[in-house]
Each structure stands twice: as C-alpha cells, then as structure tokens.
Amino acid sequence: MNPAPATCIRIERLGKTFRGQSTPTLQAIDLAVAEGEFVALVGASGCGKSTLLRLIAGLEAPSEGQVCLDDRPVQGPGCDRAVVFQDYSLYPWLNVLENVRFCRSLRAHTRDASESEVNSAVERAYALLELMGLDEVRTRYPNQLSGGMRQRVAIARALMAQPRVLLMDEPFGALDAQTREVMHELILRLFEIERSTIVFVTHDVEEAVYLADRVVVLAPQPGRIDSIHPVALPPPGARHPDLKLAADFLHQKKIVLDRIRATSGVQRDLDKLSRLAELSRRDRRPDTKPTAGNH
Numbered sequence: 001m002n003p004a005p006a007t008c009i010r011i012e013r014l015g016k017t018f019r020g021q022s023t024p025t026l027q028a029i030d031l032a033v034a035e036g037e038f039v040a041l042v043g044a045s046g047c048g049k050s051t052l053l054r055l056i057a058g059l060e061a062p063s064e065g066q067v068c069l070d071d072r073p074v075q076g077p078g079c080d081r082a083v084v085f086q087d088y089s090l091y092p093w094l095n096v097l098e099n100v101r102f103c104r105s106l107r108a109h110t111r112d113a114s115e116s117e118v119n120s121a122v123e124r125a126y127a128l129l130e131l132m133g134l135d136e137v138r139t140r141y142p143n144q145l146s147g148g149m150r151q152r153v154a155i156a157r158a159l160m161a162q163p164r165v166l167l168m169d170e171p172f173g174a175l176d177a178q179t180r181e182v183m184h185e186l187i188l189r190l191f192e193i194e195r196s197t198i199v200f201v202t203h204d205v206e207e208a209v210y211l212a213d214r215v216v217v218l219a220p221q222p223g224r225i226d227s228i229h230p231v232a233l234p235p236p237g238a239r240h241p242d243l244k245l246a247a248d249f250l251h252q253k254k255i256v257l258d259r260i261r262a263t264s265g266v267q268r269d270l271d272k273l274s275r276l277a278e279l280s281r282r283d284r285r286p287d288t289k290p291t292a293g294n295h
C-alpha cells in the first residue's frame with residue numbers, strides 16, 4: 001500500500017477581518033491540502049474565496065491563525081507558490097515569450113544564475129509554450145491574443161518557476177464554454193506532468209467536480225467552511241469530458257450545488273420574492289364596492 005501523501009498546505013484556525021469591518025471575512029478555517037492534491041473552492045459571491053487564496057499566496061496577512069507550507073508559516077509571497085488571476089495580469093509591454101520568462105529573468109538578476117540554469121530556463125519556457133500551443137504566437141503582445149491564449153500564457157508563466165503550489169482564482173471565468181473545456185483538459189494534463197499542488201477557485205460547480213480531488217464549499221458572513229466533498233471519480237489525470245454526463249458525476253455535482261444553495265441565501269431571496277408577489281397580488285385586487293365619493 002502507498003503511504004499517504006504528506007501535507008503540503010496546512011490552514012489552522014485562520015481568520016481575516018479587514019480594517020473597518022465588523023464581520024470577519026473569514027473565520028476559523030481549518031484545512032489540510034496534501035502534496036499533489038487538486039482542491040477546488042466554491043461558494044457564494046463574497047464568501048471569501050479570493051481572500052483565502054490570497055492568504056495562502058502570502059498577499060494578505062491573517063488576523064488570526066496561520067497558513068503553513070511544509071509546516072512553515074507563510075509570511076509573504078514566494079516562488080514556491082504561483083498565482084493565476086482571472087484577469088490574466090500579463091505585462092502588456094512584454095511579448096508572450098518575455099511574459100513567460102519574466103519570473104525566471106527576475107531571479108537571474110537577483111542571484112547569480114549559472115549558465116546551465118539560464119539555458120534550462122530557456123528550454124523550459126519553449127517546452128511550456130509548445131505544450132500550451134503558443135509557440136507560433138510567442139512574439140505577439142497580450143493585446144494581440146484571444147482570451148484563451150492570454151490565459152494559457154498566464155498559466156505558462158505561473159508554471160515557469162516550477163512552483164510547489166499553483167493557486168488559481170477563477171482562471172477560466174471569462175472564457176466561452178468551448179475554450180473552457182479545452183482549458184480543463186490542458187490543466188489536467190499539466191497537473192499530471194508537473195505534479196503541483198493546486199488550489200482552484202471557481203463559481204462553476206461542474207468545473208470544480210470535474211477537475212478536483214476534493215471540493216470545499218465555503219459559506220458566507222462570516223466566510224467559513226460549510227462542507228468538504230471528496231470527488232469519487234477516477235483521479236483527475238484520468239478523467240475524460242464524457243464523465244460529465246455520467247450519473248455519478250451529476251449526483252456529486254447536485255450535492256455540491258445543494259450545499260451552495262443552502263448557504264448562499266438563494267432560498268432567503270426566493271422567500272422575499274414570494275412575499276413581494278403576494279403583496280403585488282393583494283394590491284392589484286380590484287375594489288368591488290366603490291365608495292360614495294367616487295360618483
């Protein structure tokens with residue numbers, strides 16, 4: 001039997017309250033992500049998914065508790081973690097190849113890189129561009145690329161530094177359904193090759209169940225973990241798009257959707273709507289007996 005994989009990210013009693021706010025954005029988050037695991041975070045808008053990702057990235061500091069990477073508390077950003085944001089955040093003045101190599105170029109300047117290190121970085125950049133189907137556009141600038149291409153550049157750039165952890169915040173949110181499906185296959189193949197640990201934020205429950213080993217549902221106000229759903233399907237690297245039509249898959253998707261509905265206030269909104277409909281019906285009811293003053 002294979003030994004259980006080591007814990008990569010350990011989140012302990014994590015809380016975040018932004019200055020001037022009375023309700024914590026996140027409260028008492030406990031979560032352990034194993035080495036090489038793919039975890040998806042879902043939940044209502046505003047429940048703190050991006051904040052949690054930024055805390056893991058070290059872009060925000062916790063108000064309580066801590067995030068540990070390999071048992072060491074995260075104190076700020078580092079090359080062991082790479083972030084892919086929804087808006088691609090490419091450097092518009094650099095072409096595709098330069099964008100992908102940017103982080104490595106920076107490292108080569110901040111410490112003495114040997115010639116072989118520089119050469120292997122160049123080789124890695126070309127290999128990633130080829131894998132991402134970007135080799136023919138490597139001299140183009142971001143404004144000359146489609147949304148799907150820009151997102152592939154952003155992912156290639158994040159992978160350039162061979163991060164232990166890849167943090168993705170709705171990376172495919174702006175893409176059309178077809179491009180998104182292509183990106184799903186690409187990310188699963190990359191996950192097989194690179195063996196990074198991935199924390200992936202999405203609004204799309206189908207995407208979460210299809211890609212992840214586990215889906216974590218966050219509840220809002222304060223942001224907290226509602227439930228954790230291990231995905232009982234073949235491991236992510238062995239999944240195929242047809243799986244999305246299988247009864248097992250649809251069942252797991254429904255369980256997660258139900259939890260999001262239960263925690264997101266959709267039911268409260270529906271109750272408010274039916275109250276409004278009742279009031280409208282009452283106000284529309286015609287007066288059957290006109291008063292004397294109306295003659």
Ligand SMILES: Nc1ncnc2c1ncn2[C@@H]1O[C@H](COP(=O)(O)OP(=O)(O)OP(=O)(O)O)[C@@H](O)[C@H]1O
Pocket residue numbers: 018019025043044045046047048049050051052
């Ligand atoms: N820098 C900040 N200062 C103050 N409040 C913030 C800051 N960043 C986030 N928040 C608040 O924290 C809450 C959670 O925001 P966050 O962006 O993490 O939610 P989310 O789950 O990612 O939402 P969405 O699904 O819409 O992207 C929101 O109420 C937001 O206004």
Ligand SMILES: [Mg+2]
Pocket residue numbers: 049050051
């Ligand atoms: Mg967000």
